[in-house]
Amino acid sequence: MYMCKMVVISGSSGCLRTYSMMRSMRRIQKLQAFYTTVRCLSTEWQQQYYKVDSLHEPVFADSKHLFRHVQKNLLYDNENLLAFNKPSGVPMRALPGETVPSMFDILEDLRECYDTPELEYMLGLSRNQSGIILLVKHALAKVKLRKSLQAQRSQGEINHEFICVCLGEPAFTPELEKVHYQRKEINGCKQSVVVPNFHKNMKKGTVSSFKVQAEVLATSPVESSPKVSLVGITSNGGKKECLEMYMAEHLSPILGDHVYSHRVVNLAGESLKNDTNAAIQGPQVIPAEIKNLLKIGRQGHQVPLHLHKCGLTINRFPHKKSEPFTIESPLPGFFVDTMAKLQLLPNDQDIEEFDQEEFTD
Incomplete structure (x- = not known):
């Protein structure tokens, strides 16, 4: 069992100003003022550029390290949903015979940590993608969220931002x-x-x-x-x-x-x-x-896959008349590092805004 510390989610506390995707269902806007905690690649199990021998080698030493990392990257928490920032290179479920720590390996620990025995993954990501993964806390939330997502899809709404x-x-x-x-x-x-x-x-x-x-x-x-x-x-x-x-x-x-x-x-x-x-x-x-x-x-x-799910908009949940809300995810440290080194700066942003805050395990 791992120690779990509940945190209060704040939109700007302890964050650095970088970029944000302006909300729009029909048009992608320029990145502006994205509030994120930027972490540099400081520990051995984060050194994806230098310490990993192949694409599918574990980024984390074991499920214990993965759990600690995921718990610190909580994005959203209410009575129905949990959202975390999944790191690149971590599968939702490992292939047969693999020893790679996966998200399913830590599901029981998350259930115990958040005292939600029915906690279940609802929206995952491919192994090499990073960003938002969504979990439901109980069976009723699962049913309602499925209906919400089906309605969004049938009405042609595009709600995933990368x-x-x-x-x-x-x-x-x-x-x-x-x-x-x-x-x-x-x-x-x-x-x-x-x-x-x-x-x-x-x-x-x-x-x-x-x-x-x-x-x-x-x-x-x-x-x-x-x-x-x-x-x-x-x-x-x-x-x-x-x-x-x-x-x-x-x-x-x-x-x-x-x-x-x-x-x-x-x-x-x-x-x-x-x-x-x-x-x-x-x-x-x-x-x-x-x-x-x-x-x-x-x-x-x-080199890890530079594809990050940075936004997810959910509409008509938990009720049909509920206002839409958006979950945002900070960019991985290696992604920000690449942007800085290659001078990929939308809107002529100052490169000094990419000063990175060290992540300590």
Whole structure:
């Protein structure tokens, strides 16, 4: 059993001014004044750039360290819900035979910590994504939240907000896009593949879809080929590597994506689509200039995925007439560090605003 200290959530207490996603269901706004506690990579189990031997090696020594980290990253707590900031590289549930600490490994500890025996995960994230995960405290909250999320999806509301660093200068349409995709086995691994010519007569159950809208927030002045961009994304989902696939389709794979990035090749300074079946997984090809600035040398395969779920808006919960509310999540330390080193500064923000506050275990 681990000691648990309840905290009072405050919007600005102990926080540093960086960026915030301005709230909008139809349009992504520029990042401004995002209040976050920025943590540097100070302890051994946080040194993702230097201490991890492969993408799926545990970032944390054991579930005890993971629990302590997650408990300190509480984002929201009321009578119905809990929300935490999940670190990159931690799966919701480990694969058979893996010894990687997972979020399910600490579920019983969270139940005991918050005195909620029915506590259950409701909205998770892919292993390599970081950001907001949502839990329900009791069965009635689970039923009501499911209805709320289904209503949001059926009405075309996009309520998940992400931010990513990508290799490229993507061009997006200003309209909301509907993307159809399938899960296929490619080179022995299940991956998401875009269905470009979707029609209603396609076999039911094989094709899924999500709605997405994206905007380039900043482009790095660093000379590299391809360039590096900061992108804001709103979507009605982000599971099954949908956003990694989406960015690769726009010839701008996310930094730290060692799967879908190989669907893009850079020839003579131009990014081109690679044959999906020929895109074998492996360490992402990162421009030498970027690797030097990030000080990663030959350890490109250790770069964590720079895709963070920074906002979640919930409407009509717990009642149909309830006002919508938004849960926000601070950026990981490695993400802020990358932004600072690559000068990805929306709205000409001063780089001094990225002074990082040390995280101590």
